[in-house]
Amino acid sequence: MTFANTRKVRIEWADCDPAGIVFYPRYFEIFDAATAALFERALGITMYQMFKTFKSAGYPLARTRARFVRPTRYGDDVTVETTVTFGHSSFDIEHRLSHNGLTCVECAETRVWVVLDPADPGRYKSQPVPEAVREKFNRP
Amino acid sequence: MTFANTRKVRIEWADCDPAGIVFYPRYFEIFDAATAALFERALGITMYQMFKTFKSAGYPLARTRARFVRPTRYGDDVTVETTVTFGHSSFDIEHRLSHNGLTCVECAETRVWVVLDPADPGRYKSQPVPEAVREKFNRP
Amino acid sequence: MTFANTRKVRIEWADCDPAGIVFYPRYFEIFDAATAALFERALGITMYQMFKTFKSAGYPLARTRARFVRPTRYGDDVTVETTVTFGHSSFDIEHRLSHNGLTCVECAETRVWVVLDPADPGRYKSQPVPEAVREKFNRP
């Protein structure tokens, strides 16, 4: 099951480094926001409301890998296409960031849904994504 | 002469700290982008094109001051109203960031227009904002 | 009563923008860390331990103002001198960031000590800085 979202993002001065191009950690901020936007679009509520509703402590990354093909610059309006595929207790996200139709960055990440560990408050433990969340991604 | 712009900004997870609210340096990134958006709206070209066209090296801050009235959180859609007033060789920017009509942050900054110093490449020197830039802000 | 701390900070590539100089919101991150270092030096415990020990939810900014006198660049080792003065329910912090003895940025901020509001969990309310914290700053 795959669910997709597409959004436009403006590359800002804040995102760029002395070489005049995006400082790559900022791409991961863009991808993190794209993941949030995907969930928000599927669920119809914000990430803040989602975490509150489902008593989640977030969906931290387990792994990420990215390939940087073409640089982007401040003032560029780029497109981020994001898809998600759910596994048993984790989910895979893919992002493709493009400018004028050309791929600039590709990223694949694996995230886990976590809750506060009742046995050790202040620590997190992974848990299957709630069915009530997952089924929202099944809508045609 | 005052020129104004208003924009919506989504507060992201990336903007927030362990207290769950915006980490205040991120407000300055939001304000920096709001200043760029103001110039872009007045000139009809991006900041990148503006700097290239006018051989500017940017408009660094000389001073800023901000007052933090109410916190904002990820998922909040805030409004940023920005106005500019031009002086001789600098300009003053005011930002008001609000959520649901309530002021959250007020900021006043003074910026200078700089170019590369021909006498010392790698250094910057201030210079009056080009007339061709300023007059764009005079349109009713 | 004034308490001071001095630390060296390396300006990193991550701190700089397409003009090759520090992107000013990053100065506020440097100052935020300098405030944490001041408390850590006075108390002998980390900020994380301090917030836990005193059930604090942080010390958010009420106001800040800064003056940017000289730019700094990646590779610069700058000095940050920080002083604190306690008021009744807030405290004032001053930072002076210098390079090779020359002032680059001056900043004055007012912070408030906050705790979770028992009447409205998820909200914060200000409270006097605990005496056990303040007295640590009285040591000669």
Place this chain on the structure above:
Amino acid sequence: MTFANTRKVRIEWADCDPAGIVFYPRYFEIFDAATAALFERALGITMYQMFKTFKSAGYPLARTRARFVRPTRYGDDVTVETTVTFGHSSFDIEHRLSHNGLTCVECAETRVWVVLDPADPGRYKSQPVPEAVREKFNRP
């Protein structure tokens, strides 16, 4: 040929998100600074001086991948061990970030050395790492 560097890094409040742990894009900032520190240690000059001396425009990422094993929190003093292996026109960097001896994040990145393209100023092109840079990494 492999060259290594180890450094201590303090996790700051600025690095952490509403879950109270490091916001993962900040690890990439830490790794970026660790790469700079590695080059600085090998060459005995800062990244700024290195880029100036060798007319480089930087060493942007081609690929990165990371595995997040254990979270870290503000106040943690973590260790970053970085190694580099040079290829023909690129180099591979590996980072291991640990806390109290336990691996928290592992990262492997491939970077390319770039210069301004004389045929198209404003664009970059890759080029072998200068021999004068590489030989500094051969010292026992």
